Amino acid sequence: MRFVANFKMNHTRASTQEYIQELNAHLEGVDSGNVLLFPPATALCEASGKIDIGAQNAYFEINGAFTGEIGLEQLGEFGIKKILIGHSERREILGESQEFIAKKFEFFKANGFEIIYCIGEPLSVREQGQEALFEYLFSEFDGIDTSYDNFTIAYEPIWAIGTGVSATIEDIELVHNRLKAQFNKELLYGGSVKVDNIADIAKIDSVDGVLVGSASLKAGGFAELIKKGLIA
Numbered sequence: 001m002r003f004v005a006n007f008k009m010n011h012t013r014a015s016t017q018e019y020i021q022e023l024n025a026h027l028e029g030v031d032s033g034n035v036l037l038f039p040p041a042t043a044l045c046e047a048s049g050k051i052d053i054g055a056q057n058a059y060f061e062i063n064g065a066f067t068g069e070i071g072l073e074q075l076g077e078f079g080i081k082k083i084l085i086g087h088s089e090r091r092e093i094l095g096e097s098q099e100f101i102a103k104k105f106e107f108f109k110a111n112g113f114e115i116i117y118c119i120g121e122p123l124s125v126r127e128q129g130q131e132a133l134f135e136y137l138f139s140e141f142d143g144i145d146t147s148y149d150n151f152t153i154a155y156e157p158i159w160a161i162g163t164g165v166s167a168t169i170e171d172i173e174l175v176h177n178r179l180k181a182q183f184n185k186e187l188l189y190g191g192s193v194k195v196d197n198i199a200d201i202a203k204i205d206s207v208d209g210v211l212v213g214s215a216s217l218k219a220g221g222f223a224e225l226i227k228k229g230l231i232a
């Protein structure tokens, strides 16, 4: 079971370092390779103790004239080899198109990164029924080489992100079972995962891990979530 924390635009460099120290102190007995943190770009650092570090975003070049972006060179300074691609906030707020996302995927694939690739539908699509739901979700794989080995899928229904209301166990099973059958990849669920619901979510066979936003922001709370997920 993998536990992935997405800080989004929260925490500073200093508070991320404190967080890593505190979380590591809670992780005795947890196997290495199961906890991954995506801090903001200004707080990127090397992996430490049981905590691996990934990038929430980067541009698909080594370096160059891409104002405001970071690329392979900046990630390399910290030995970072994991990246989040396709998050709904980048698709919706930052306007990343499927074509742009696919270019990012190709570049980081060519550089051997583990890609945590996010997909998820808005409520308006979910309300149209299963056919529309899967048509939408599968369209988010356009241009993506799903045969790439080092690739994990995160299913994050947009209506469940940051709302405090997670998808139901049945909702998660429906989508994860279909994704497992189609792609046979590691599958994370994301969308209001918290201490109160992790035990039920972790018991779902086709859930291999969770991607957690709000409930990952405090080290003590995330440590509790990890412990409950591991004993579920």
Ligand code: PEP
Pocket (backbone or CB within 6 Å): 006, 156, 160, 161, 162, 163, 164, 190, 191, 192, 193, 211, 212, 213, 214, 215
């Ligand atoms: C996310 O945006 O990746 C996420 C899962 O957020 P939250 O846990 O806050 O719903």
